[in-house]
Amino acid sequence: MFAYAENVYLVRNLVDQAVDSWDLSQKVRYTGQLVLTELATNAVRLYEGKEIHVWVSSQFGRHLLELAVWDPDPDNLPKILPLTDYGESGRGLAMAYELSDQRIGWFRSTTACGKVVWARVGP
Numbered sequence: 315m316f317a318y319a320e321n322v323y324l325v326r327n328l329v330d331q332a333v334d335s336w337d338l339s340q341k342v343r344y345t346g347q348l349v350l351t352e353l354a355t356n357a358v359r360l361y362e363g364k365e366i367h368v369w370v371s372s373q374f375g376r377h378l379l380e381l382a383v384w385d386p387d388p389d390n391l392p393k394i395l396p397l398t399d400y401g402e403s404g405r406g407l408a409m410a411y412e413l414s415d416q417r418i419g420w421f422r423s424t425t426a427c428g429k430v431v432w433a434r435v436g437p
Contacts, residue, residue: 317358317366317385325354325368332370332379338436342379345413345435346370350381352406353431356392357385378436386428392420 315321326347333343350368357366367384394407410433411418417434 315366315368317361317364319355319358319362322351322354322358325350328368328370329379329381332372336372338372338377338379342377342436346379346381349410349413349433349435350383352410353381353383353433356406356431357383360390361385361387376436378434380432380434382430382432384423384426384428384430388422388427388429391429392431394418 315324329343329346329350332338333340333346350370354366354368364386366386369382371380372378373380392407394411395405396408407418414433414435418432420429420431422429
């Protein structure tokens with residue numbers, strides 16, 4: 315997908331399809347939508363117009379979603395900023411961190427120039 319704000323709704327649809335296909339809970343659906351939307355929105359904000367890749371996977375019987383976004387910049391690694399009452403930006407990754415029970419991370423891609431930001435949601 316290309317990193318445009320009007321494409322972010324596609325990641326919610328991807329989570330819906332995954333949850334329906336794998337018969338996961340509604341809590342996983344809504345949490346997955348929020349977390350993957352945030353990861354994709356960060357990529358859109360930083361790399362507008364560039365190609366990004368988004369995927370959702372699950373391990374059979376685990377009842378969780380593994381969410382990831384690849385972007386073309388291997389050097390601009392994410393930073394989880396502390397949540398404050400007054401911050402106007404930078405809260406999304408901290409929110410994703412909390413919603414995923416701190417199961418979030420990133421790595422430089424070994425197959426393509428860029429990085430992958432990932433999270434897991436569910437039990």
